[in-house]
Amino acid sequence: MRFSKFAHIYECIYADESYYLIRHSLTNKLFFFNEAEFKKLISSLKNKEETKETKELSNHHFLVPNAYKEKKFAEFIKEKYNLNKFELEIIYLIFNTDCNMKCKYCYVEGSKEKSFSHQSMDEETFNSLMEYLKKLIEYQKKKNPNKEKLVFIYYGSEPLMSKDLLARSLSEISKVCSKNKIVPDFQLITNGTLLDENIVKEIKKFKVGVSISLDGNEAVNDAMRIYKDNQGTYKDIISAINLLDSFEVPFGISCTIGPHNIDILKENVEEFIKINTKSIGFNILLNSRYEKNFSMSLNKINDKLIEASSLANQKGYYEDRVQRKVRAFNGRTRFKDCGGVGNQLVFFPNGDISTCEAYLCNRESKVGNIKNTDISEIEKNKVVDYWTKRYPLNMEECLLCPSIGVCGGGCPFNAETISKNGIYERDKPFCVHTDKILSWLLKKSVEEEIGQKDPYIRDISYMYSQNFP
């Protein structure tokens, strides 16, 4: 008998007493022991005595036979959750590669191939795409009659550069979905500056979820988010928000963290609530392939992000970036963090199909084109399969990571951009993000369980990595 390599033992030390927390890194299950209980547990293991505790730890795969193979358990989890199979949940629609702004940190523009010229979807491609989506939705429903929902994300560069196509596609897709008894969940990710009454009416009619990018107050936002003529965008974003408000269209704010707003993230939460946002999302800057990236302390980014997300949460606003990890830690294990890893297809303006929206201006993750890709072949497509399997349980370096059950593997695009060695490299800034959040969650659980603040927590699994006799 021995502890599984997925069982992590943490010593939680206060000035005059210690506690022990044992956590299964894959299932996120955890057990607390006080000093006496933990000593008793180790003694029972050494003496081969079966107790209520050893039985329970065995039932939850913390204690395993000496010949146990951790990889086999990982295989079981993959099978159980069908993780190596493509399952379409999200469709990205990008009608235009261009934008009316030139934010200083834009990774799409910064990852543009030199030879790439901007594309805008023409009438013929739009009609072919609508026909393609019709067949794709029918195919999905036939394959899985229980499928009830598909998410459609309008994304860019800036999706409102093609308002007419956006409005027409909402209507066409709604009809096809209704015929197939699928509820479309439309989402628009926009800089907001091109919103007008007509498009807001369409947004309202089709219940489109709107996410507006805003990084803070006028000075902060306009330090990064500017028009092509260098003018600030803040005033126009606020007008757009007022317009949405006047039509009673709910919206969320998407805030990108950078050197310009890192010190005011908590103030941002208060500001965003004041302007009537329904949700708050923080984005961590992705690296650009060809432009110089902003260098920031990963410690600082994550500490500030956790503070701001907690504040939003306390005030009743869900902030997904951190809270998705809180949910995983509390039992909803997160094996994949990126839709591109087996759950989404992205359609570009020239009809190209991709796994990831970040390849808008360079097409390295190209799956095919709507003109020549058979819908029934998509799941067997080599690029789709390669992406679908890119998650920590399939990555040698990740398998025994203590954070694996809350991680999801971060952003393959970022991993490739930083490493220049393909998407199966780790997204290392994301490892820091996950590790910091796990440490914070462990500390919070100990504080809640013991009722005392600020324990020192160290991983002492190495002390018990041997087999018990």
Ligand code: SF4
């Ligand atoms: S690779 Fe990154 S940018 Fe692309 S879909 Fe995944 S998380 Fe998004």
Ligand code: SF4
């Ligand atoms: S990506 Fe990093 S944090 Fe996530 S499981 Fe792999 S090593 Fe751990």
